[in-house]
Amino acid sequence: MMDHARDLASVRDATKRLLTASAELDNARAPEPSRLPGWTRGHILAHLARNADALVNVLQGRPMYASGAARDADIERGAPRPLDVQLADVRESADRFQDAAAVFADWSRTVELRNGVTDQAARVPFRRWIEVELHHVDLGIGYELEDLPEEFVEREIAFLADRFAGHPEVPLTRLTDGTRTWSTGRTAAEPEVTVTGPAPALLGWLAGRREGAGLDVSGGPLPSLPPL
Template identity: 35%
Template sequence: MTEQTNTELLAALDAAAAELLRHLPPLTDAQAAAPSRLPGWSRGHVLAHLAGVCAAMARQVEYAERGETIEFYDGGMDGRNQAIERGALRSAAEHREVLARGTGQVLDRFRALDQAGWAAPISYRGGTVRDGAEALWRELVIHLSDLDIGVDPDTWTPAFAEHLFSFLSARVPDDLRLRLQPLGHLPRTIGGGARTVSVNGMATDIAAWLAGRQPSLDSLRADADADADGVALPVLLPWPAGIPQR
């Protein structure tokens, strides 16, 4: 698949932010405090984390525009964790307000970039502003599904699934080669090990599995060349992260 242009990536970010905000108005205070799909986190924790990521990424872009880099989270991981615990206690209305403001600010930062700005270095993963935009895209889309408010991975776009196939190839163990065979899409191979396992199913189910999430459509089947009866889905490595991720 051809890599998205910066304009296409910005449009995908706009759509992801709008989809998140569109699903928040019905949320009550009790629902915000209820468990999410992430172990040990309420929906409020997920929403506070998203707000923190938006603020942190806006900060990355701000400093990149000055030719500087700065630590991703203000106060490091301790600051990040404390902000999530505090933010998790917000009311549903406060979550909506903070996220509307936060997504608006970070998207404004991205919209103002010229071509050189997208390539400017940031501290996050030792990458560029464009890498940061892709990271924000992942956070907005995947964590909306984690909220368990009626949006599942089967709603992910083909472009997002393709992006995860590439980004999450880092989760393939060294001894393994995965032949991904999404229905209706061209197959692709990730990993360079000697043992090959084919994973067949809907593209969104394969992407959800690679992301450590429950596939929505239960379409996955794994096959090894030497076993015609199918095999268990392989155990993947941890999520690739420049800083600890949930």
């Protein structure tokens, strides 16, 4: 069961970590390439700010973004801004998200996200937590998958395993870090692929941040996963 209040606190803590680390950059390093193809660090910071505002829209019953093109244009427009402007935008938009969540009442309600995806409102804070943590890693400023909170790593592996569950292009796959186990992929009876490794490495592969380094695979090759 989702604990939205606890997740909101985790979002707040994660945002503070990201802002503190990003403040060590300067205007010369902000436009440098991030770990995401085609995006600079400025693109990531602009995206994080606009994503917070988009989730306010979700909680208040409006479309998450006006359109995909508008979303992309906002990110491109915001990417070249000076670092202090970027960080102020991330901070202020994060505050707007927390303020909107503080007065939101019906956490059992189904809300619509991007591209027609729906979810329970109670999961929205966790979705924001995902954005902040993974994009902190994507900035490439010293925060790695191994630095992510253990609770977040376990829950995000489960979230992504569920996302790929039943996907026709992903073979039946068992994931394990030696202690915990998750399943994903097709549900038809077939030989099972087992992927074993440290939880951060499993998350890196599932989230498209790593190509499988540190993972052992049996029962077949490492499955190719669809883009998120």
